Amino acid sequence: MVEPLPSQETASLVKRLAGPSTGKAGLSKDQTDINRVIADVSKGSKFYENEKKKDKELSKKIEHILHLRDDLINRPGVNLAKTEAQVDQILHKLESERDLSQTIVHFDLDSFFASVEVLNDPTLAGKPFAVGHSVLSTASYEARKYGVRSGMATFVAKKLCPQLIMVSHSSSYSEPSHKVMEICSRYDPQMCPAGCDEGYLNITKYCAEHNISSEACVEHLRSTVFNETKLTVSAGIAPNLMLAKICSDKNKPNGQYSMPFDSVLIKSFMKELPIRRIPGIGRVSERLLESIGIKTCGDIYTHRATLSLMDKQFGLIHLLRTHLGIASNTVQPPQREERKSIGAERTFSPLQDKQKILDKLEEVCAELESDMEQTQWTGRTITLKYKLDSFEVFTRAKSFDRWISKKEELFAIGQELLLPELPLTIRLIGLRVTKLKDLRGPNPSTGIKRFFDAGNSPNPNKKPKLADSEEVPDENLPDFASPANPSVKPSSSRNEKSRTQHQSPFQRETHQCPVCDKQIPTENHAFNAHLDSCLSRSAIRQAQAEARPSPKQAQGNMLERWTKMAPKRLDR
DNA sequence: GCGGATCAC
DNA sequence: TATGGTGATCCGC
Numbered sequence: 001m002v003e004p005l006p007s008q009e010t011a012s013l014v015k016r017l018a019g020p021s022t023g024k025a026g027l028s029k030d031q032t033d034i035n036r037v038i039a040d041v042s043k044g045s046k047f048y049e050n051e052k053k054k055d056k057e058l059s060k061k062i063e064h065i066l067h068l069r070d071d072l073i074n075r076p077g078v079n080l081a082k083t084e085a086q087v088d089q090i091l092h093k094l095e096s097e098r099d100l101s102q103t104i105v106h107f108d109l110d111s112f113f114a115s116v117e118v119l120n121d122p123t124l125a126g127k128p129f130a131v132g133h134s135v136l137s138t139a140s141y142e143a144r145k146y147g148v149r150s151g152m153a154t155f156v157a158k159k160l161c162p163q164l165i166m167v168s169h170s171s172s173y174s175e176p177s178h179k180v181m182e183i184c185s186r187y188d189p190q191m192c193p194a195g196c197d198e199g200y201l202n203i204t205k206y207c208a209e210h211n212i213s214s215e216a217c218v219e220h221l222r223s224t225v226f227n228e229t230k231l232t233v234s235a236g237i238a239p240n241l242m243l244a245k246i247c248s249d250k251n252k253p254n255g256q257y258s259m260p261f262d263s264v265l266i267k268s269f270m271k272e273l274p275i276r277r278i279p280g281i282g283r284v285s286e287r288l289l290e291s292i293g294i295k296t297c298g299d300i301y302t303h304r305a306t307l308s309l310m311d312k313q314f315g316l317i318h319l320l321r322t323h324l325g326i327a328s329n330t331v332q333p334p335q336r337e338e339r340k341s342i343g344a345e346r347t348f349s350p351l352q353d354k355q356k357i358l359d360k361l362e363e364v365c366a367e368l369e370s371d372m373e374q375t376q377w378t379g380r381t382i383t384l385k386y387k388l389d390s391f392e393v394f395t396r397a398k399s400f401d402r403w404i405s406k407k408e409e410l411f412a413i414g415q416e417l418l419l420p421e422l423p424l425t426i427r428l429i430g431l432r433v434t435k436l437k438d439l440r441g442p443n444p445s446t447g448i449k450r451f452f453d454a455g456n457s458p459n460p461n462k463k464p465k466l467a468d469s470e471e472v473p474d475e476n477l478p479d480f481a482s483p484a485n486p487s488v489k490p491s492s493s494r495n496e497k498s499r500t501q502h503q504s505p506f507q508r509e510t511h512q513c514p515v516c517d518k519q520i521p522t523e524n525h526a527f528n529a530h531l532d533s534c535l536s537r538s539a540i541r542q543a544q545a546e547a548r549p550s551p552k553q554a555q556g557n558m559l560e561r562w563t564k565m566a567p568k569r570l571d572r
Numbered sequence: 573g574c575g576g577a578t579c580a581c
Numbered sequence: 582t583a584t585g586g587t588g589a590t591c592c593g594c
Contacts, residue, residue: 136585344587346585
């Protein structure tokens with residue numbers, strides 16, 4: 001029974017099946033054919049059915065958003081010209097705070113795992129091969145010509161490229177990764193690694209001290225990396241992290257691209273840029289934005305009135321800044337105390353038998369205990385995650401008034417959360433611990449090693465930290481556990497992070513206005529005064545739009561939950 | 573605090 | 582035949 005779906009529906013499903021990484025990089029012109037093959041291979045599988053279901057729900061959500069948009073636009077008192085004028089005011093304000101003074105670099109090793117494998121087995125050079133097990137981590141550039149992508153199931157990749165050579169994660173990647181990070185950190189000791197194969201630098205100081213151009217600096221960095229590791233790296237140079245990241249993709253592999261440090265040229269660059277290229281905009285956000293006519297960053301301006309009316313759904317300020325090509329330009333190493341969770345999960349062939357499922361849970365618990373022990377974290381909220389053989393994912397959580405570390409405890413809690421859900425057919429079990437407490441004292445380490453050993457706050461000036469308070473073993477205990485000391489949220493109160501959002505390095509700075517990213521004096525008064533002035537404009541707009549308090553940060557999630565699914569349970 | 577969902581790597 | 586693991590964030594409730 002072939003039931004014809006609306007063409008939009010199939011198109012988006014076919015695209016969805018092609019995998020998350022499709023569309024991020026440049027797509028070849030016969031991507032449509034490739035997507036067709038992928039869809040055909042997948043058809044009928046449980047994975048496919050689940051993707052289809054998710055795609056349908058997204059379509060419904062879009063329908064709802066379009067109705068909401070029409071409703072808002074036609075609301076009495078709404079004047080689109082006036083709304084546009086107000087947005088233009090915000091744009092003017094944002095523009096006036098553009099900072100072109102810092103030179104940011106994003107570096108990215110070219111197909112890192114694949115390149116390391118070639119070094120270990122030179123016969124792979126020039127051949128289509130991929131690294132991974134059931135799902136690909138990386139594909140060589142030859143394999144990519146066939147449409148093979150990371151995140152793709154191996155059997156699908158083989159269908160696209162029958163000659164594809166599969167290589168399992170044989171080598172150790174950490175040594176070359178550390179070596180590259182060490183080299184890059186020579187150009188900025190505050191380097192921020194982003195995963196094992198990329199990172200951010202602020203080379204402003206380095207270039208000034210060595211009296212060289214940023215281009216020459218990055219050429220030097222890239223050739224040094226190559227000489228010392230035989231790995232090629234691509235890089236982007238720009239006035240902020242977002243642009244640098246986008247630029248590093250432009251001349252990949254083994255190339256670099258420099259953004260002009262000129263607001264007019266930056267804006268013309270952004271105008272044609274597909275929104276999907278913006279870090280943080282994935283396949284879902286892409287479809288949502290596309291539904292209201294936004295495909296490129298230039299379209300953000302065209303539809304600014306709609307976005308203003310639908311700030312709640314789309315996050316106006318963040319999109320406006322994106323359209324202008326404005327983003328954070330502060331680079332700092334990740335800090336240990338910023339960690340929010342630690343977890344472990346495992347996929348296996350679907351299991352129904354209760355005892356077998358519990359065995360898997362126990363394994364996961366043992367793994368988690370070991371990781372927590374090694375990294376010296378404990379926590380008081382435990383979240384169980386399970387995935388059915390239908391690929392639907394669920395979580396169940398519980399918080400405690402004590403710190404959980406031992407596998408026996410983890411296992412007992414895991415069972416408590418899981419057993420009421422059974423019987424089920426499960427293909428994945430995971431456990432995650434949040435509300436963490438650092439068992440390692442704030443013990444600043446020295447040298448380059450800090451990048452690799454999970455942090456250890458390398459910023460001594462940032463945390464004078466009362467010498468005795470850290471001796472109190474229960475400093476992080478929640479209120480009810482230490483009634484005498486109501487000073488919860490130590491990590492927020494220690495350094496004014498309570499109003500800052502960290503999402504990726506793009507917004508990780510400590511004393512930066514979330515609206516305009518200006519660096520603000522750390523005194524609360526100055527910071528809040530600035531923030532308020534920054535947000536007042538959106539407040540005006542909001543009042544007209546319909547109501548709702550002011551948006552508290554620039555980065556709005558586009559996916560407000562508007563349909564409530566029954567908290568799915570298999571009926572027995 | 574909990575659960576669902578998106579996103580990056 | 583068959584589609585990963587870790588961590589973060591956001592939203593609604």
